[in-house]
Amino acid sequence: MTLTPEQEAEIAEARSQTRPTLRAVSEGMERRLYLAHPVLDHGLVRVIDYMGDDAAITQAARVSYGRGTKAVSNDEGLIRYLMRHWHSTPFEMCEVKFHVKLPVFVARQWIRHRTANVNEYSARYSILDREFYIPAPEHLAAQSTVNNQGRGELLEGEEAARVLDILREDAMRAYDHYEGMLSQEGQKGLARELARMNLPANVYTQWYWKVDLHNLFHFLRLRADAHAQYEIRAYAEVMCQIVKDWVPLAYGAFEDYRLGGATLSGKAIEVLKRRLAGEVVTQETSGMSKGEWREFEGVWG
Numbered sequence: 001m002t003l004t005p006e007q008e009a010e011i012a013e014a015r016s017q018t019r020p021t022l023r024a025v026s027e028g029m030e031r032r033l034y035l036a037h038p039v040l041d042h043g044l045v046r047v048i049d050y051m052g053d054d055a056a057i058t059q060a061a062r063v064s065y066g067r068g069t070k071a072v073s074n075d076e077g078l079i080r081y082l083m084r085h086w087h088s089t090p091f092e093m094c095e096v097k098f099h100v101k102l103p104v105f106v107a108r109q110w111i112r113h114r115t116a117n118v119n120e121y122s123a124r125y126s127i128l129d130r131e132f133y134i135p136a137p138e139h140l141a142a143q144s145t146v147n148n149q150g151r152g153e154l155l156e157g158e159e160a161a162r163v164l165d166i167l168r169e170d171a172m173r174a175y176d177h178y179e180g181m182l183s184q185e186g187q188k189g190l191a192r193e194l195a196r197m198n199l200p201a202n203v204y205t206q207w208y209w210k211v212d213l214h215n216l217f218h219f220l221r222l223r224a225d226a227h228a229q230y231e232i233r234a235y236a237e238v239m240c241q242i243v244k245d246w247v248p249l250a251y252g253a254f255e256d257y258r259l260g261g262a263t264l265s266g267k268a269i270e271v272l273k274r275r276l277a278g279e280v281v282t283q284e285t286s287g288m289s290k291g292e293w294r295e296f297e298g299v300w301g
């Protein structure tokens with residue numbers, strides 16, 4: 001990620017202006033505010049604004065008149081209770097607005113999360129930058145042989161070099177054509193809304209993305225997970241660190257119950273009970289499908 005000197009100056013300017021406020025402030029988030037966190041080769045995530053902190057969650061849960069904060073241990077216990085019992089609305093009281101720069105193919109996965117508010121950079125109005133995602137060699141992998149929706153062994157040697165050359169050359173050629181079609185030198189110049197058609201899906205776009213904490217946790221649960229594609233996971237992992245600084249108690253509960261926890265089906269509970277009673281249970285006698293059993297064994301061994 002490279003920011004232009006003008007962009008860096010804008011961020012520095014935004015961070016230099018402080019003012020007193022009566023509103024809830026999260027010290028951890030204040031340290032992050034406006035700063036660009038690099039992701040992938042040209043991407044970034046930054047927090048533009050936020051509302052609420054850990055206390056805002058317990059305040060809403062208790063419907064308090066004041067800030068609602070009791071002892072931190074009480075707040076933590078309540079937040080963990082709310083998370084454990086899927087009592088989600090208090091988490092919706094916190095909001096965050098991100099500025100994200102991301103490849104279009106990542107944006108297509110991201111935009112499926114409908115519970116956020118989005119405003120994207122207009123490639124009808126503006127000209128896109130010559131910036132394309134090219135995977136680092138350690139992420140350039142072959143099709144997985146066990147998971148149709150994933151990658152397996154790394155590409156190596158000549159094959160890896162050839163693939164990287166193709167990706168770079170195609171991106172540059174497409175961008176040259178894009179510029180050529182837009183140009184008004186000696187021609188009318190194609191409209192921006194049409195010229196963008198030939199750009200590949202690894203071109204970078206940008207948006208502002210505003211979401212409440214409950215739905216952000218849902219997004220992070222799905223996209224920071226090992227099953228998510230590496231490129232969107234890279235964003236989710238950076239956002240996890242930001243959220244951890246913003247609402248440490250809520251993030252701790254999320255990490256424990258959602259990221260680190262597992263859901264048990266009725267059949268799985270039965271199998272565990274039978275195992276605890278000393279019975280040897282196999283997939284055939286468990287009542288679970290092969291896929292369910294594989295996932296169950298993955299968690300419980």
Ligand SMILES: Cc1cc2nc3c(=O)[nH]c(=O)nc-3n(C[C@H](O)[C@H](O)[C@H](O)COP(=O)(O)OP(=O)(O)OC[C@H]3O[C@@H](n4cnc5c(N)ncnc54)[C@H](O)[C@@H]3O)c2cc1C
Binds near residue numbers: 222
């Ligand atoms: C590993 C992985 C693989 C995936 N593979 C595919 C794929 O192959 N093809 C594909 O098309 N998608 C795929 N997806 C996308 C996935 O199916 C979801 O569309 C995406 O994760 C957004 O989830 P969501 O709808 O729960 O989120 P959000 O849109 O943020 O919604 C959050 C929750 O709000 C509720 N909600 C929101 N809108 C509505 C609505 N209109 N009606 C009812 N309830 C609503 C639902 O409870 C929903 O869970 C994949 C996602 C992941 C993480």
